[in-house]
Amino acid sequence: MTANHDYSLTKNPNIALMGKGQRYRNQDQLNWKALRYGDPVAFTALYNSYSKLLLSYGRKVHNDRQLVADSVQELFTYLWKRKKHLGETASVKYYLIKALRTIIIKEIKKNNYYELNFSENKIDPYTSREDQIIAKEHDIERKESIKKAIKNLSKIKNLSKREREILHLKYFTRLPNQEIASLLNINYQSVKNVGVRAIKKLKKLLVTP
DSSP: OOOOOOOOSTTOTTGGGSOHHHHHHHHHHHHHHHHHTTOHHHHHHHHHHHHHHHHHHHHHHOSOHHHHHHHHHHHHHHHHHTGGGOOOOSOHHHHHHHHHHHHHHHHHHHTTOSOOSSOOSOOOOOOSOHHHHHHTOOOHHHHHHHHHHHHTGGGOTTSOHHHHHHHHHHHTSOOOHHHHHHHHTOOHHHHHHHHHHHHHHHHHHHHOO
16 A cells, blocks of 8 residues: 655755754654555665665674675565554664664574674673763874774774674764663663773774884
């Protein structure tokens, strides 16, 4: 069934007042609502918006590229088949990432893979905030080096698996700390703490000869 509803944001007179991130979130919500009505165009829009992001995150959860690709395919197949039974969600991005992570972990357990790329162990507490650390860097070149290091998390061996995962979720998928905490089933403060520890490790790498 194709929905006969207008889900476009372009006719909204307040659209110019929204930030870019807010516009994307609103469009996600409209596409999600349209998908629940059976709109194939909305389904395709969600796939085009999130398939690459999900593949990137999935490969951080496990190295098997085929398993990750199959899991993304399984997720979108499920969404289409169950579209009329989907509920509302406050964040489409969070829903998709959480669902993909669940599928991958299920496949890993079913196929007896040895380990995840990211540890499920508890995190030791730390204090402060990762964003504050970067913001306090007055040396622009140093800040750019930190950003480049974050982009190459898989090559940084002295970060723990959980540290790499949280940095990826925060700086690549841009999930807020509260959603990261819920996704990983850890408390909010632990997300902030481990981010600080990881950023400090990156800073030490930059000054180590």
